[in-house]
Amino acid sequence: MKILIVDDLKTERLLMRSYLEPRGFQILEAEDGETALALCALEKPDLVLLDIVLPKADGFQVCRRIKRDPELKATPVILVSSKTQESDRFWGLRQGASDYLNKPLQAAQVLSAVEKHLVPA
Numbered sequence: 734m735k736i737l738i739v740d741d742l743k744t745e746r747l748l749m750r751s752y753l754e755p756r757g758f759q760i761l762e763a764e765d766g767e768t769a770l771a772l773c774a775l776e777k778p779d780l781v782l783l784d785i786v787l788p789k790a791d792g793f794q795v796c797r798r799i800k801r802d803p804e805l806k807a808t809p810v811i812l813v814s815s816k817t818q819e820s821d822r823f824w825g826l827r828q829g830a831s832d833y834l835n836k837p838l839q840a841a842q843v844l845s846a847v848e849k850h851l852v853p854a
Contacts, residue, residue, distance in 0.1 A: 734851060737761045737778040739769040739795070740813070741787050745836070749782055749813075752840045753847065766790025770798055773805055780851055782843070785814040785825065793828050800829030809850035813838065 736758045738749045743764070750760050761776055763769040767789040773781065781799065785792035792812055799805045809831040814821065822833045831850045834842060 734779040735759045735761060735776060736847065737763060737769065737772055737776070737781045739763045739766070739781065739787065739792070740784040741765060742784075745784065745813075745838075748838060749843060752838075752843045756844065758847075764788075766792070766795045769795050773799055773808070774802075777804070778808065780847060781808060781810045782813050782847075783810055783830075785812055785816055785821070793825065796825070796828040796830050811846050811850065 736753055738746050738760060740746045741764050746762050754760055761772055761778060763772050765788040783792045783795060796810045796812065799808060799810055810829065811832045811834060812825040812830045813834045813836060815836040817835050825833045832846050834846055
């Protein structure tokens with residue numbers, strides 16, 4: 734299964750990759766919102782791990798655009814952010830996100846969320 738990791742910080746992308754690759758997931762990466770949307774259209778990932786604070790389109794905008802696209806709307810989007818206010822979580826879920834994880838991330842937290850939202854092929 735294919736997972737797109739979107740974060741402007743390479744260290745965060747590498748961290749999430751280190752949790753998921755050993756479990757057999759194919760990983761795609763993007764460092765900004767526009768690249769994320771382009772990869773979604775091209776690669777049709779099975780799930781997106783999406784930071785909120787991004788250049789060229791924030792995570793809320795990217796999530797909304799994924800959920801409005803007929804070919805992508807069923808794709809689970811898990812927002813991943815250092816924004817820990819309940820209002821951020823509420824707003825993220827209102828944009829169509831399947832889940833919301835707070836940074837700093839732990840392996841068990843990421844794996845649990847991914848497994849919860851991925852439908853076995």
